[in-house]
Amino acid sequence: MLAKRRGHVALISVHADPATLATNGIASVQSAYVKKLGEGLAQMGWQVDMFTRCTDPEQLSEVEHLDGCRTIRLMAGEAAPLSADDTYQVLPDFVKAFVQYQSKSGILYPLIHTHSWLSGWVGLELKQRQLIKLIHTHHALGSDRYQDATTIPMLASAQINTEKACRDGADQVIALHPDGESSHQGAIALDGAATVDELDVMYRSLLNQLHCEFFAVQSVS
Template sequence: MNSTSNKRIALISVHGDPAIEIGREEAGGQNVYVRQVGEALSQLGWEVDMFSRKVSADQDNIVQHNPRCRTIRLTAGPVEFVPRDHGFQYLPEFVKQLLKFQKENGIKYEVVHTNYWLSSWVGLQLKKIQGSKQVHTYHSLGIIKYNTIDNIPLVASQRLAVERKVLETAERIVATSPQEKHHMRTLVSQQGNIDIIPCGTNIKHFGSVDRDTARAALGFDADAKVVLYVGRFDPRKGIETLVRAVRESKFFGDKNLKLIIGGGSTPGNSDGRERDRIEGIVKELGMSECTIFPGLLKQEILPTYYAAADVCVVPSHYEPFGLVAVEAMACGTPVIASDVGGLQFSVVNENTGLLVPPQDVTAFSHAIDRILENPEWRAALGKSANMRVMSKFSWDGVASQLDSLYTELLQPVKERVLVAG
């Protein structure tokens, strides 16, 4: 094998297709993570193959993003959307198809980086069958999720067992924040090798628009008070808390106040139902005039929305990382976030934004008022937010840390021992 082909990596993301449109049901941070990591690694000379499950007949089997980075869609189970809690049964077929792809193309993936627990099971099989080394990013931990929802799915015990097994046996686990690592250690297992490598953001893209240009583009007055939410419609994202907090704000009733709730949804699906529920609350609270639902915001327009906002609010009940927070911060917009998980890592309280207890309407309302009533402080928080992202959360920085990790794993064992010794 020559040196170029040695730098080959499979990123496996069974349900999070890196080539699809982001911001709808089950398409969020994980899809962005895999795509951005993949593209950034290819710039560092890696041959990157990103594997996902094909969910519609009109999807191409292979999407070439650049000469060294592609998405490969395998047919495993019905060629239609399957909620992730029902996806486990199709994984053996996914493994089979991946092995077939390897054979047909004369490739063997020495290292696979798996994403979310479904893919981690695929990685465990590849390790068993052909000795692939496994790196794994959880994106969400079952044990935390099941503590915050009422309807525990049937697949829960399977998921918890797989999540424990991969932590104890993968060559390396990537925690995206110190908080996530702490949760793995205290709630999943004491065994296993965990590195902390955060999620990132495209700092050239986010941060490319200034506030005045953004406001002009969206038709907002210079003195508008703009509160922004971006994300999927999911009850655990806490949009209801934000809506109620804005209703309690001292600025409610001021014609300059705008609440933007951005994110896609499909009528009849779970995100469509959540959007209907939120719209119902907005109506009931008499907030229809000040609330805007722009629908799915494409990545191209997102910097304009973030830059136009006075504050971006991330009211999630839990968030292992929370890409939206760092995207807003990169655009120079302070963030008010729930004091949970990875948000405690990205948002520095009183410095780049404010952290408040999750689901606490009054605390969110008070935090929003503090920022809206003090434009100079707001600007200072935004500046620190931008600087924090520049120094800590660029995809290029994330990719170079992953590059070192994979390179270490690809070294023959003897060399690794020598280096360690």
């Protein structure tokens, strides 16, 4: 039996579809992790919607994994597989589609958990527009990948800058390597990803903070 519902949380994984696990490399690992995380959180009582980009016009717009956990595919750019460069270009469309989905469904997500830098970009844009708590998980750091490079490609610069912005702008950053960056307030240094139990505690704490902030804003007005 599922636990009492604790509220809505959006997991955003723009380039790695949790309902399609046949991709390769890092995206495949991220897809599997986000799906497992979403299902685990749903079993603990969260209403979890996992948002990704539609890559095939024949795909279902929604895939229900279990009670309280589903994948939602948004239209952002062409409904086809895109390179990282092209995906970066359609991120504003993804933000627009996400906001439109919220308006149409009547669901507001007080907690948004983004995965990898492309999704982090989306989360930061949403945080500027809405009163939310943003959690971000790095799945691979561009600063690690390009630390010895003599020249950094334009997209790599965008990745590194977005990762820094997530470090400074997110309410919680997860899965950082135990180096200087992990000392930033709100960051957790972990060898690997956070567990469902750890996230459950974190989510409830952030939701309580959001509740206090909301009523503080209301009282001022």
